[in-house]
Amino acid sequence: PTHRLAVDLGALPSAATRLDLFLALPGGPGAPARFGALAAPRVHLLGPGGEKAAGFAVTGLAEETAVVAVELYRRNGAWKIRAVGQGYDHGFAGLAADFGLTPAPPRAPRPGPAPRPAPPARPQTRGEELLPADMGERLSLRKQQVATSLRKGGLTGVTARVILVLDASGSMSGLYAKGTVARVAERMAAVAALLDDDGTMQAWTFATRPARLPDLHLGELPEWLRLHVRVGQLGVIGRKKRPKSRADGQVDMRTVGIQNEEQKVIADVRAYVRDHPVPLPTLVLFFSDGGVYRSKEIERELRAAADEPVFWQFVGLGRSHYGVLEYFDTLPGRTVDNVGFFAVDDVDQVADPELYDRLLSEFPLWLGAAREAGVLR
Structure with missing residues (x-):
């Protein structure tokens, strides 16, 4: 019919x-x-x-x-x-x-194939048992939601390196003060917990200059959020200095600056991936509130990265100007489309299922295209 x-x-x-x-x-x-x-x-x-x-x-x-x-x-x-x-x-x-829908109940039972048994629960990621009970419960639910979002794209059992990038420019100070960025980082920890084989996530912060943060190990999540999800003071900026770290790994955020220089942190992450090769794809989760003005330099970096085993998922945290990030995935002349972008007005109001659906919708497409093009082996 x-x-x-x-x-x-x-x-x-x-x-x-x-x-x-x-x-x-x-x-x-x-x-x-x-x-x-x-x-x-x-x-x-x-x-x-x-x-x-x-x-x-x-x-x-x-x-x-x-x-x-x-x-x-x-x-x-x-x-x-x-x-x-x-x-x-x-x-x-x-x-x-x-898909988070509630189907109408059937009018009468009917014969048919036996229901598929529920997949076995994914074992706890190393360090998960060390988390406070409420945080551990949130993480467990979010891992299930991440798995559901990946299944919608046809992916099960995929393993990937996950890297988090957080904008620390001056305009982000309000989002840090309200705890929004810390909550975002906690939600992204669930992506690493499900995708990464040991649940570890590399992380960067950036403004005028980039700075690599200590790796996030899942069992240290509360302390990591407290120590490292920070924005710098708006004065006394050492313009010619590289960001400094203290003995506890904290970056001196004053040396990171206040401007938007996305191309520099993109270059830093690309260099890290080249210098630390793994037989896995890399998923970069990049959060910014916009104010992008280095469009030519950003485009140059992302075009050069198209032949690398990295997918760049950009998320806008506001209504600001995002420059080339908004239209980059429509630009021709690349081996594969290696960039995704979406923006939300208030990420705290976006429920986990919707956030993970949007965050992971293009990653499966890139995986298929990258394998077909030989970018991934």
Whole structure:
């Protein structure tokens, strides 16, 4: 049978950034119990005038009873299409649960494939048992949410090095004072806890100059946040000095400065990755409140990084000007699209599932493209 679904993208609210098209078997007497018993479903997307915009078959299905077929997502104000083809063998209810939906209860029980058993709980990351109870509980829930966001992109069991970069320029002082940056760093620790094999995350801070922070070991998270998620004083800046560190690893934030020089910390992180190669992809989580003005220098660094096994996910923490970061992933002439960007007005008001979905939506796409291009082995 053929089914049609009309979507008026122009009528959607500006906050809507993604639409997923699900296919699910209806069940009932005589209905097929799994997609493997049918010909591969085909999806055709038509433009406003009925012209064909895209089409593909969802292949490789066997025991699945529900499928995420296609995704429409908004980037830089324009809607784009991505074929997904992610199957679920525990029906629409399991698919809906992964997407945070609550499906309507079935009118009557029906025979069908046995529910897929829940995956075994991921063992605690080293050091997790040392965390205060409330922080450990938050971390455990967030790891599950990170795993769900990755599954939506077709990734399970992936391992990656995670690097955190925090803007410490003068305009960020309010976000540090309110504790917003510390809360962001705690939420990012869950990404490292799930993706990194030992839960360790490298970190940088930057303003006029970059400075590498001590590595974040999960069991030291409360103390690490207290000691190292800081913004500098606004006076007495040693303009010609490199950032200094104290015996406890704290950076003298006065020597970091107050301006925005993103290209310098990007270069620092690139050098670290080159000097410390690992057989894994690297995911950089880069937080800034904008005020970007070194667009040419930033573009030069990120273009040169396109052949490196690193994906750069930039997150804007406000309504400021983000320069080249806002449109970099539309620029041609790179081996792969190695940059993602989105901005939020108030990150504290963004729930964990939404934040991780947005944070990790482009990383799976880059992984596939990077492997195909030979950037990743």
